[in-house]
Amino acid sequence: MKIGSLLSQVYKSGLVDAQNNSIVVTHMSDRAMKIIYFSNNSGSRLLKIYSNKKGYYEYETLSFLADYLKEYTVKPDGFFQDEQNTLSVVPYVAQRELNVADMASPSIAKQVVDVLICLHRVKDAREIKLFCEQINFAELMPCVEKSLGLSVDYKDYFNSAVPVVLQRLLEVPQHGDFTFTNLGVRDNGMLFVFDWEDYGRIRWPGFDFATFLASFLHHSNTYNSAVGSVDSFIRMTERKFGSGVYKGLDLDSRTFAFLFPFYLTGFMFLKKRLNYADTIIDRITGMIEYLFKSADWQRFIRKGLN
Numbered sequence: 611m612k613i614g615s616l617l618s619q620v621y622k623s624g625l626v627d628a629q630n631n632s633i634v635v636t637h638m639s640d641r642a643m644k645i646i647y648f649s650n651n652s653g654s655r656l657l658k659i660y661s662n663k664k665g666y667y668e669y670e671t672l673s674f675l676a677d678y679l680k681e682y683t684v685k686p687d688g689f690f691q692d693e694q695n696t697l698s699v700v701p702y703v704a705q706r707e708l709n710v711a712d713m714a715s716p717s718i719a720k721q722v723v724d725v726l727i728c729l730h731r732v733k734d735a736r737e738i739k740l741f742c743e744q745i746n747f748a749e750l751m752p753c754v755e756k757s758l759g760l761s762v763d764y765k766d767y768f769n770s771a772v773p774v775v776l777q778r779l780l781e782v783p784q785h786g787d788f789t790f791t792n793l794g795v796r797d798n799g800m801l802f803v804f805d806w807e808d809y810g811r812i813r814w815p816g817f818d819f820a821t822f823l824a825s826f827l828h829h830s831n832t833y834n835s836a837v838g839s840v841d842s843f844i845r846m847t848e849r850k851f852g853s854g855v856y857k858g859l860d861l862d863s864r865t866f867a868f869l870f871p872f873y874l875t876g877f878m879f880l881k882k883r884l885n886y887a888d889t890i891i892d893r894i895t896g897m898i899e900y901l902f903k904s905a906d907w908q909r910f911i912r913k914g915l916n
């Protein structure tokens with residue numbers, strides 16, 4: 611990727627000073643140089659480079675969301691674009707990766723829930739202009755059938771039961787990739803949320819909580835035991851995240867549990883569409899299959915919520 615012209619735009623803007631900087635490439639990914647760290651007397655900034663238009667989505671999203679998310683994220687400083695790439699400038703926030711040990715602290719679990727509740731409280735979330743294209747429910751089924759080879763019962767679940775439940779719920783734009791890899795912990799113990807590229811793609815309440823649980827249970831190697839039965843799954847979530855978690859997410863616990871397999875399926879679909887690594891897709895597929903093979907979850911899913 612050629613980023614020279616973008617960088618000269620950034621320098622011209624004065625947001626970072628081309629002189630007197632220590633410049634360090636902090637993040638290499640398969641998309642090549644992606645994150646550049648700038649530091650000088652006037653503070654530190656990150657330049658995030660995108661090889662497509664997505665940078666614009668993330669910049670616009672964060673520009674309004676940051677006001678609602680307190681110290682959980684930062685407002686970007688600027689946005690630049692040429693024919694090929696986009697680039698955004700954000701204040702650098704010292705933080706480290708979230709890990710399983712952090713989850714032993716009630717404070718982190720509480721903040722996770724608080725972030726999700728903040729997203730539910732974005733004023734007029736439904737009216738806010740969203741920059742991402744929404745996932746179409748109808749697109750999901752072919753992917754589900756191909757990946758899971760579902761029995762008739764689950765076709766009913768996906769085709770009839772889930773849409774009825776979703777209709778009753780408030781439309782709430784979600785982060786869309788709310789997992790350990792996109793969460794950090796700052797020196798002061800505050801949770802930091804980044805990577806808002808997919809914000810609004812999914813607008814079902816509790817979706818981010820479902821992906822976070824999947825991530826947490828995977829990293830702590832406790833997924834299979836945690837989802838052993840529907841009731842024990844619900845009890846575990848309330849123990850870990852507080853009994854008010856579902857009310858805060860405009861849901862009740864049984865509705866969330868009912869949607870949990872569907873939410874994981876939506877997540878798998880998203881990852882597939884965005885060409886994520888097969889290992890992640892296989893892992894989520896395994897999680898969904900595990901639920902569908904459990905006699906207790908089967909009963910619950912067949913019976914529905916009535």
Ligand SMILES: Nc1ncnc2c1ncn2[C@@H]1O[C@H](COP(=O)(O)OP(=O)(O)O)[C@@H](O)[C@H]1O
Binds near residue numbers: 644645656684703705
């Ligand atoms: N404002 C920030 N301050 C400091 N580090 C950040 C900030 N935003 C992102 N990062 C770091 O940069 C890395 C990549 O950012 P992310 O937005 O997740 O990009 P990607 O699309 O490559 O996943 C993250 O793992 C995080 O550690």
Ligand SMILES: [Mg+2]
Binds near residue numbers: 791
């Ligand atoms: Mg990321």
